[in-house]
Amino acid sequence: MRLTTYFVPTLKEIPADAQMPSHRLMLRAGMIRPLSAGIYSLLPLGWRVWRKVIEIIREEMDRIGGQEFHLPALNPRELWEETGRVAAFGDTMFHIKNRDYVLAPTHEEIITSIARGSVRSYKDMPQIWYQIQTKFRNEPRPRSGVVRGRQFTMKDSYSLDGSWEGLDESYRKHHEAYCRIYDRCGLKYFVVGASSGAMGGSGSEEFMVESDAGEDLCAFNLESGYAANIEVATSAVPPVGRLEANPPAEKFATPFAKSIDDLVEQFGIEETRCAKSLVYFADETPYLIFMCGNDQLNEAKLQSALGVSHVRPARDEELAELTGADAGSIGPINLKTPLPQIADRRIAHANGMVSGANENGFHYRNIDLDRDAAITAYHDLRMVEEGEPDPLGGRPLRVKRAIEVGHVFKLGTKYSEAMGATFLDAQGREQPIIMGSYGIGVERIVACHIEQRHDDDGIIWHPNIAPFHVQVTALKIESPLVRESSERLYTDLREAGFEVLFDDRAGLNPGFKFKDADLLGLPLNVIAGEKNLKNGNIEIKIRATGERRILPIGEAVEACAALLDELRKT
RNA sequence: CGGAGCGUAGCGCAGCCCGGUAGCGCACUACCUUGGGGUGGUAGGGGUCGCGGGUUCAAAUCCCGCCGCUCCGACCA
Numbered sequence: 001m002r003l004t005t006y007f008v009p010t011l012k013e014i015p016a017d018a019q020m021p022s023h024r025l026m027l028r029a030g031m032i033r034p035l036s037a038g039i040y041s042l043l044p045l046g047w048r049v050w051r052k053v054i055e056i057i058r059e060e061m062d063r064i065g066g067q068e069f070h071l072p073a074l075n076p077r078e079l080w081e082e083t084g085r086v087a088a089f090g091d092t093m094f095h096i097k098n099r100d101y102v103l104a105p106t107h108e109e110i111i112t113s114i115a116r117g118s119v120r121s122y123k124d125m126p127q128i129w130y131q132i133q134t135k136f137r138n139e140p141r142p143r144s145g146v147v148r149g150r151q152f153t154m155k156d157s158y159s160l161d162g163s164w165e166g167l168d169e170s171y172r173k174h175h176e177a178y179c180r181i182y183d184r185c186g187l188k189y190f191v192v193g194a195s196s197g198a199m200g201g202s203g204s205e206e207f208m209v210e211s212d213a214g215e216d217l218c219a220f221n222l223e224s225g226y227a228a229n230i231e232v233a234t235s236a237v238p239p240v241g242r243l244e245a246n247p248p249a250e251k252f253a254t255p256f257a258k259s260i261d262d263l264v265e266q267f268g269i270e271e272t273r274c275a276k277s278l279v280y281f282a283d284e285t286p287y288l289i290f291m292c293g294n295d296q297l298n299e300a301k302l303q304s305a306l307g308v309s310h311v312r313p314a315r316d317e318e319l320a321e322l323t324g325a326d327a328g329s330i331g332p333i334n335l336k337t338p339l340p341q342i343a344d345r346r347i348a349h350a351n352g353m354v355s356g357a358n359e360n361g362f363h364y365r366n367i368d369l370d371r372d373a374a375i376t377a378y379h380d381l382r383m384v385e386e387g388e389p390d391p392l393g394g395r396p397l398r399v400k401r402a403i404e405v406g407h408v409f410k411l412g413t414k415y416s417e418a419m420g421a422t423f424l425d426a427q428g429r430e431q432p433i434i435m436g437s438y439g440i441g442v443e444r445i446v447a448c449h450i451e452q453r454h455d456d457d458g459i460i461w462h463p464n465i466a467p468f469h470v471q472v473t474a475l476k477i478e479s480p481l482v483r484e485s486s487e488r489l490y491t492d493l494r495e496a497g498f499e500v501l502f503d504d505r506a507g508l509n510p511g512f513k514f515k516d517a518d519l520l521g522l523p524l525n526v527i528a529g530e531k532n533l534k535n536g537n538i539e540i541k542i543r544a545t546g547e548r549r550i551l552p553i554g555e556a557v558e559a560c561a562a563l564l565d566e567l568r569k570t
Numbered sequence: 571c572g573g574a575g576c577g578u579a580g581c582g583c584a585g586c587c588c589g590g591u592a593g594c595g596c597a598c599u600a601c602c603u604u605g606g607g608g609u610g611g612u613a614g615g616g617g618u619c620g621c622g623g624g625u626u627c628a629a630a631u632c633c634c635g636c637c638g639c640u641c642c643g644a645c646c647a
Contacts, residue, residue: 011581011596013597016582036638092647141646476606510606511608532606
């Protein structure tokens with residue numbers, strides 16, 4: 001394409017609203033334009049990159065036997081009522097006003113509805129069905145450019161199997177395909193164990209790209225290979241255990257102690273001997289929860305431990321009503337209302353604990369959780385902290401922010417049971433189809449790629465997803481020598497099979513063209529300037545390294561081919 | 571949904587406190603100039619100052635309401 005006619009509106013100035021480098025560069029390079037919060041138009045250059053990524057995904061999905069579908073985004077609400085997900089999504093799902101339709105935020109329901117009509121026998125499986133399509137989610141707060149939008153492109157696939165071993169195999173295939181996809185897109189990523197959430201299922205992993213702008217936290221240790229989303233991460237932090245002496249619980253006045261730190265400071269109590277008491281509502285049932293010292297409650301763990309779809313902390317007035325005291329003075333003894341009680345494993349069966357007396361200004365010491373509390377279960381409920389020993393070998397954990405670029409998920413039979421998608425097994429018994437669901441965010445791949453590959457001047461595309469392979473830059477195209485040579489280069493490179501962007505604009509200074517070229521960030525820039533052409537030479541600049549090579553014009557095509565092969569390996 | 575900030579030309583911003591001719595840089599158009607890192611110049615075009623209401627002789631500016639956008643937090647199956 002020629003820049004004289006191709007629509008690439010680059011920006012010299014940085015758009016004020018964009019914070020992330022990838023967001024700024026996509027705007028500046030003329031790839032996208034914002035339309036509304038979390039909604040972007042893809043301009044020709046941006047769309048070329050999307051198509052490259054999509055093609056890589058398509059090839060890898062086909063390689064594992066995936067079959068491409070194209071499912072409707074407009075869905076009857078009724079279908080979503082069958083699985084209870086209209087309520088589960090709540091405001092996150094878009095509802096059409098003048099007809100009873102919703103805009104699909106994902107496609108488990110549609111897939112299951114097709115399967116229940118047409119998959120009847122174990123002989124019909126396994127199946128891997130996928131599509132690459134626009135998804136709609138009414139995100140309360142879109143952010144980070146295309147990373148969290150209300151409308152976005154997603155590759156979603158679904159596996160249908162007649163056995164749990166079959167599901168394991170479909171899951172493994174997806175895992176492998178995903179690794180190949182990210183590798184081919186030139187992304188540095190890592191895989192973490194992830195929460196299956198409230199939607200059921202037996203296992204799930206996320207593909208993560210480290211980024212300060214990420215919305216997820218991951219705990220990992222590179223040596224041991226442990227890596228998990230903070231929502232499920234555990235550590236080998238030692239349990240508190242029991243003390244020899246076990247005197248009766250004793251109330252004492254703590255008029256100025258509102259926090260664990262206050263108790264530690266004012267009464268010399270060991271932090272780990274404090275049982276922090278929290279009240280949470282789990283699907284409308286209040287629970288009293290005990291944590292060790294200053295350990296943070298991990299709400300995702302609480303949610304899955306209790307098997308509920310929603311948890312929230314009790315409000316101040318609810319606290320007073322249920323316990324008789326305010327936050328900071330709550331505990332297991334003398335509760336105003338009996339509450340179901342659970343606790344973190346770290347303080348399992350501990351004694352000698354200090355906790356609130358359910359009376360403002362008083363605490364109890366020498367609490368034996370087995371004797372004085374009514375704890376029904378101990379769960380892993382705590383948020384791991386940086387530096388804690390990892391659960392595999394006790395090496396220190398690191399906690400980093402990351403962006404989720406993919407998620408593989410063993411769904412099991414939740415949807416097939418809810419919607420009656422069954423098959424007959426070899427014994428003639430009716431069974432629910434065993435499903436998996438797997439997603440990749442296309443715009444997140446592009447954004448993360450730019451996050452990882454850019455400098456102060458612009459983007460540094462990996463050849464596999466660069467919008468074009470090579471730029472030809474004609475300096476002073478008004479000169480007949482430059483015009484003629486650059487036109488020939490443009491033609492020769494295209495005939496050799498390269499995708500070429502030709503900066504044939506007149507009246508622009510070399511500096512201006514170089515800046516634009518660096519911003520667009522194509523892997524190679526073949527520069528045709530009068531100075532070198534007079535000696536029969538051109539110059540090739542490698543975007544990634546800044547290296548420049550001067551060589552005879554006749555060798556340009558060959559050199560580009562060799563350099564691109566090199567660059568593909570990075 | 572809580573907290574903060576911002577809406578003035580395509581983009582980035584000033585003007586607002588203290589009411590009285592709507593301004594700057596970039597971009598755009600024409601011509602000249604320059605030609606290896608966003609050249610320099612001359613002359614131009616482009617704005618219901620987010621929307622609605624109010625106060626006033628007079629509102630971008632003061633008051634009320636709404637809408638939109640961004641950031642922090644909550645949420646994110």
